[in-house]
Amino acid sequence: MTVMDIGRRRAARSFRPRSGVTIAVLLSLLLICLALALTVGAAGIPLSRLPAALRLLPDADAGPLAARDQLVLWSIRLPRILTAAIVGSLLAASGALMQGLFRNPLADPALVGVSSGGAFAAAASIVLLDHTLGNNLRFLQDHLLPIAAFGGSLVTTIILFRIASRAGNTSIALFLLAGLAIAAIANAGIGVLVFLADDRQLRDITFWMMGSLSGANWAKASSTALVLLIALLVFVKVARHLDLLVLGESEAFHTGVDVERMKLLSIVLVSAMTGVAVSVCGVVGFVGIVVPHLLRLVIGPSHRLLLPASACLGAVMLVAADTVARTIVAPAEMPIGILTAAIGAPFFLAILLRQRKLVGL
Amino acid sequence: MSAALTANAASFAIGSVALVERVDLRVEPGELIAIVGPNGAGKSTLLRMLSGDVRPTAGAVRMANRDLSTYSPRELAGRRAVLAQHTNVGFPFSVEEIVWMGADIDRRKAAPLFDRAIREVRLEAFRDRDVTTLSGGEQQRTHFARVLLQLWCGEASYGPGLLLLDEPTSSLDIRHQLDLAEMARRCARDGTTVIAILHDLNLAARFADRILMMHQGALTADGTPSAVIRPDLLARVFDVELSVSRDSTGAPFVLPQLAKR
Numbered sequence: 250m251t252v253m254d255i256g257r258r259r260a261a262r263s264f265r266p267r268s269g270v271t272i273a274v275l276l277s278l279l280l281i282c283l284a285l286a287l288t289v290g291a292a293g294i295p296l297s298r299l300p301a302a303l304r305l306l307p308d309a310d311a312g313p314l315a316a317r318d319q320l321v322l323w324s325i326r327l328p329r330i331l332t333a334a335i336v337g338s339l340l341a342a343s344g345a346l347m348q349g350l351f352r353n354p355l356a357d358p359a360l361v362g363v364s365s366g367g368a369f370a371a372a373a374s375i376v377l378l379d380h381t382l383g384n385n386l387r388f389l390q391d392h393l394l395p396i397a398a399f400g401g402s403l404v405t406t407i408i409l410f411r412i413a414s415r416a417g418n419t420s421i422a423l424f425l426l427a428g429l430a431i432a433a434i435a436n437a438g439i440g441v442l443v444f445l446a447d448d449r450q451l452r453d454i455t456f457w458m459m460g461s462l463s464g465a466n467w468a469k470a471s472s473t474a475l476v477l478l479i480a481l482l483v484f485v486k487v488a489r490h491l492d493l494l495v496l497g498e499s500e501a502f503h504t505g506v507d508v509e510r511m512k513l514l515s516i517v518l519v520s521a522m523t524g525v526a527v528s529v530c531g532v533v534g535f536v537g538i539v540v541p542h543l544l545r546l547v548i549g550p551s552h553r554l555l556l557p558a559s560a561c562l563g564a565v566m567l568v569a570a571d572t573v574a575r576t577i578v579a580p581a582e583m584p585i586g587i588l589t590a591a592i593g594a595p596f597f598l599a600i601l602l603r604q605r606k607l608v609g610l
Numbered sequence: 611m612s613a614a615l616t617a618n619a620a621s622f623a624i625g626s627v628a629l630v631e632r633v634d635l636r637v638e639p640g641e642l643i644a645i646v647g648p649n650g651a652g653k654s655t656l657l658r659m660l661s662g663d664v665r666p667t668a669g670a671v672r673m674a675n676r677d678l679s680t681y682s683p684r685e686l687a688g689r690r691a692v693l694a695q696h697t698n699v700g701f702p703f704s705v706e707e708i709v710w711m712g713a714d715i716d717r718r719k720a721a722p723l724f725d726r727a728i729r730e731v732r733l734e735a736f737r738d739r740d741v742t743t744l745s746g747g748e749q750q751r752t753h754f755a756r757v758l759l760q761l762w763c764g765e766a767s768y769g770p771g772l773l774l775l776d777e778p779t780s781s782l783d784i785r786h787q788l789d790l791a792e793m794a795r796r797c798a799r800d801g802t803t804v805i806a807i808l809h810d811l812n813l814a815a816r817f818a819d820r821i822l823m824m825h826q827g828a829l830t831a832d833g834t835p836s837a838v839i840r841p842d843l844l845a846r847v848f849d850v851e852l853s854v855s856r857d858s859t860g861a862p863f864v865l866p867q868l869a870k871r
Binding site for chain 1: 612658661662663682683684686687688689691692694697698699701702703704707708710712714715752760
């Protein structure tokens with residue numbers, strides 16, 4: 250047996266944890282991460298005061314600082330951290346879903362222009378609808394924003410699918426390059442909108458470009474939570490079929506999958522998840538690539554576990570990243586998109602170099 | 611008894627270019643059929659029509675007296691299994707996971723059949739291996755085990771099924787080519803209808819009860835190996851002069867190295 254043989258004979262999985270264990274570990278990690286994130290910030294709340302601040306103790310037992318802690322926690326920090334967790338779930342899980350759909354571990358909505366398409370539509374709704382709506386209807390803008398971002402993401406995903414997949418085969422190089430071009434077009438569009446915008450609109454748009462969670466509130470947390478809940482329910486339905494899609498579109502059809510229906514469902518879901526994430530915190534890249542890739546190394550590629558596990562680990566990652574982003578240059582705040590790109594882009598390059606043959610280079 | 615599969619003037623065209631023209635075919639249950647023909651003769655397109663991948667642009671394909679397009683993907687999966695020429699898996703699934711994918715129609719029925727499918731393709735030692743690290747032939751055998759599992763699962767519910775193979779032997783060594791041919795023969799003996807595209811005329815002659823020869827999108831010959839592997843037909847369809855010999859069982863064979871151009 251030559252050295253090559255030994256290398257090739259290496260088991261695909263020396264150790265793969267059971268799905269229940271994986272989810273339990275990831276959820277505990279998330280809880281720890283959430284608790285730690287709650288203690289850190291401009292007004293520090295040590296772990297010992299956390300139960301009182303969360304109103305878990307009767308008022309009598311709460312310390313003298315409880316009232317201030319409660320205010321900070323409930324009106325500022327908690328909604329922000331929960332939003333970070335939910336958006337992280339959406340980003341990572343939509344990445345995993347898109348990778349399954351395009352049968353390509355390098356697909357990420359932010360990287361291939363789907364997020365930019367959403368951001369362009371969101372920016373367009375700010376600039377173009379602002380005057381049409383008038384002052385009385387301005388409150389509608391908060392609701393129109395996620396819908397516009399969803400629409401933009403949907404159109405972009407469909408265009409991308411049309412370009413990159415011919416007769417059931419997806420060319421990975423074509424897919425990445427087309428995504429690059431689409432992102433460039435969307436960014437040019439955003440540039441035009443910036444040029445047209447007035448001062449107030451400009452401030453709103455800049456917020457997307459940078460990607461920050463500073464605008465988070467309870468309303469945003471609850472609407473994103475709703476989308477995440479729907480996504481998790483649909484996952485149960487599509488996960489098994491996504492596994493079969495790995496064989497190829499006609500092979501998936503041969504094994505009994507209604508390929509067209511499941512592609513449509515997945516495209517709409519990826520777009521909704523990306524669009525909502527974009528409408529809350531702008532374009533945050535690489536979470537959708539890094540998280541599923543790390544998980545595949547440990548739990549294997551099956552989507553039944555990968556999708557929910559990505560949602561958990563994505564939440565952990567974004568809560569951690571957001572905590573760093575809001576403390577590292579305090580009292581100022583670093584845009585979270587810069588942070589995830591700084592960590593994620595080298596990681597992406599590493600995957601690209603390791604899986605060179607996948608791209609046909 | 612009704613035919614397993616019939617094609618009535620089934621044609622497939624892209625724009626004005628006809629890939630398959632007016633193929634009439636009646637396949638009885640348990641038949642073992644090889645499709646041969648030069649590159650671009652329309653063999654794969656014909657197989658794609660028979661599998662339900664594409665609808666004929668004219669004419670019809672019927673399975674058990676029901677038009678193929680009226681079956682849902684799930685109903686079809688229970689009644690026919692397809693092995694593609696090459697299946698590319700981009701994610702590191704294990705051999706076991708890939709084979710299990712064939713059991714998607716009915717996981718409970720598949721459990722006792724699973725080990726048999728793995729054994730049939732001699733991949734017992736490869737169960738936990740990452741399929742993306744296997745050689746082309748090993749990958750092909752993995753997918754053959756998956757397709758067998760799907761076929762058997764379907765047959766457990768709906769009776770003898772249909773097995774379609776698109777150049778199944780192209781990446782296999784001679785031993786596994788013969789294994790696969792033998793396996794197909796055993797399936798046919800149990801009532802499964804097997805239709806395979808083959809490039810190797812000798813394997814086709816040895817393997818099949820009936821050979822369909824395609825040329826320029828049309829069915830030019832349809833009959834027993836002795837009736838189809840004939841020098842005049844080979845000269846017309848493949849544009850080579852081959853002499854046909856007989857082995858001890860009377861089956862025809864050709865020696866391509868003796869061909870005159």
